[in-house]
Amino acid sequence: MQNKASTSSSQDIRIQAADGSGSFGAYLALPRGGTGPGLVLAQEIFGVNKTMRDVADYYAEEGYVVLVPDLFWRQQPDVQLGYTPDDWQRAFALYQGFDEALGMQDMQAAITALRQRSEVPGGKVGVLGFCLGGKLAYLAACRTDADVAVGYYGVGIDAALDEADRIRCKLALHVAELDGFCPPEARDRIVQTLRGRPNVEVHVYPGVDHAFARVGGEHFHRASALMAHERSVAALKSAIGPNYDLAALWDKHCEYEFGTRNVDDTMGTMVAEPYVNHIPTMTGGVGYKNLHAFYTNHFVNSNPPDTSLVPISRTVGATQVVDEMLFCFTHTTEIPWMLPGVAPTGKRVEIPLLAVIKFRGDKLYHEHIYWDQASVLVQVGLLDAALLPVAGVETARKLLDETLPSNTLLTRPRG
Missing domain, CATH: 3.10.450.50 (Nuclear Transport Factor 2; Chain: A,)
Known part of the structure; x- marks a missing residue:
């Protein structure tokens, strides 16, 4: 027996690249009601795989219209890797070959495409990213017209801190204290540069490693993931909604x-x-x-x-x-x-x-x-x-x- 009223739906769509070089795929997850604020989900280095699609479905349950663009399409379309040693090797190769500037153009194209969809009647769109996508979420706050950005254990944010003065929307970052891809000196620079800035939150999670929020992953830490999710949704709701009368629903x-x-x-x-x-x-x-x-x-x-x-x-x-x-x-x-x-x-x-x-x-x-x-x-x-x-x-x-x-x-x- 299932509670069918609470389920969401999904589909694959195409988005036109802003530079005229073609189109790229994206996974679209719709909330139960069919409409809501938009959320562009920026992938890990493993592509738009099952993990990213599951995260999209999860946030669709929260009431968002979630779009996961294929950011590796310029190298290889429809990358969906797992987490075997061979997958890791392939993922790092794709990451090293990723053109960040073009990737951010594709992020803006995804934001614009989502903002224009009928399922997003208010036109509000946020960005949520993990790993590679965590840095892209930070850059989205600096370079795009996103209304809010949330990044999890972004790799390489410390190298882009000179853009911090260009942050133009609410930004929340989740940093793993023991992240092997973000050594202590890099973490400290991120915290010292960004903490205290208006509309910016930086949360450091003690004792956890990179990908602490990936369910089923080697470093998954449930307590930290739950706390980070609470903070993420709070940041998103404060900027783009959706807002529900939770007290009335509980009553x-x-x-x-x-x-x-x-x-x-x-x-x-x-x-x-x-x-x-x-x-x-x-x-x-x-x-x-x-x-x-x-x-x-x-x-x-x-x-x-x-x-x-x-x-x-x-x-x-x-x-x-x-x-x-x-x-x-x-x-x-x-x-x-x-x-x-x-x-x-x-x-x-x-x-x-x-x-x-x-x-x-x-x-x-x-x-x-x-x-x-x-x-x-x-x-x-x-x-x-x-x-x-x-x-x-x-x-x-x-x-x-x-x-x-x-x-x-x-x-x-x-x-």
Whole structure:
């Protein structure tokens, strides 16, 4: 079973070169709604391969019309390399033979072509690049009419810092601290030259190497990739959109979960392959099929009738909502996702709960839900707070009233 409403579509198109030398191919990925801001994706040295197409599809889910131009077409059209030693050798040969000036003309042609397409009604276009494309993203901020540029571990940016005064749009760069293609002295020059300039962000990721954001790659580092993606989308949205009311989307999701208790409607607010992780109990589901089964069998219809969510604070970011709340219920039914295997105790439970809700475009991608499981166990009578440094309902009460005593566990007599 798949959530077809969340899928995007793709096609291959042709773009005319500005110098009249012919045309080159490009991969075009469209968002679910068919329209959105434009995003030119500048390739790694391996061509418009599966990795680049997957990245394009990913950003299409974010709401962008993504175009990946074939930048090696002047040497060899339709390069799609893998990552074997032979592929690396061929990729470096293509990189060494790449004419950067002509490549930037092709980047501008791609930007112009995308800006003129009916799928980009607002005419706003950004640039996103990796490796070779990371430098081209930097140069796009200096030499093209792009509205925003984001570059990942660009190779050779330090050699083009004399163009920094020509940066004309918002620019965000992601730099790997241990990048073998950007030694420490080059990295330091980039940081010192660009940091502090208006509309320029330079983020250095400690302990990671080149291509830390390439899923499945040797140097993939998930935590850094997630942080970089959050910053990338924030930069793109601030300049070209798209902008969605994430808080309203999350509220509608919660209405289906706890109000109408309709699993299909709940899943309809999510991407094609979402996931939910209740951190303390490791319950939830990964992928549409598993999550649908979890919601049906263990969540949506398993919460006590008097369940309520009391909002305390809300933070809305570029790609996520963070809700701080009280989760309150009387334990009159088994709650498999929170108290798996525990028969109803009839006890009243009130706990602080934190929800981190990530979106792709206007659909929920994942939920990370946190609470203090020890406090839950104390309140249902399965844990003796007198024997351990834990608290029960007091945690919820102090969240609402900060004047209640602090440090009570520190001053409690010890056995």
